[in-house]
Structures are given as C-alpha cells and as structure tokens.
Amino acid sequence: MSDEMKTDTTEAGEDRRSASPRDRAPMPGGPRRKFYRRKVCKVCIGKAKVDYKDADSLRRFTTERGKILPRRITGTCAKHQRLVAREVKRARALALLPFVTQ
Numbered sequence: 001m002s003d004e005m006k007t008d009t010t011e012a013g014e015d016r017r018s019a020s021p022r023d024r025a026p027m028p029g030g031p032r033r034k035f036y037r038r039k040v041c042k043v044c045i046g047k048a049k050v051d052y053k054d055a056d057s058l059r060r061f062t063t064e065r066g067k068i069l070p071r072r073i074t075g076t077c078a079k080h081q082r083l084v085a086r087e088v089k090r091a092r093a094l095a096l097l098p099f100v101t102q
C-alpha cells in the first residue's frame, strides 16, 4: 500500500518536472542575436586615431554625455581600449572633452 502511494507521487512529480522546463524553454523576448557581426577594433585597422589632442576622433569612443563607451559596444580590443580610456581622460583634463554634458 505504501509502495503504491510512493510510485503514485513520484510519477506525478516527474510529470510536473518534465513539463516545466518545456514550458519555460521559449524565453520571453526570444533568442537574441543569432547572427552577430564580429566587431573589429577600429584602432587596430587604423580607422580611428587615438590621441588626446584629437578630441573629435576620441568623441567616437564616448557617449553623448561624455562617458567612455565600453568595449562591448565599440568592439575595441583590450589593448586599445586601455589606450582610449587614457587618452580620453587626458583630453578631459585639458578640457578638450567634457567630463559630463548638461
């Protein structure tokens, strides 16, 4: 009797467990970025100049508000991202780039 009860409950439990992941599988929002274009570092290919004296080209690596854009947005390689950050900060100190914009 107790055995029957046990099997009954486990079966029910298994059913519920197997059903829930199937329901959850299609996440709200759907699959994101099936094909993503690999970004290349603009500095590596020589398309962007990173120089604290050249504020206009540095502006490409900052947001409208003056924040330095992260690597995942710009695609800059680690080495050049460090360079960009340093040059932007230098340009800020010389008032060529804003720390923040109102």
Ligand SMILES: [Zn+2]
Binding pocket: 041, 042, 043, 044, 045, 076, 077, 078, 079, 080
């Ligand atoms: Zn690079």
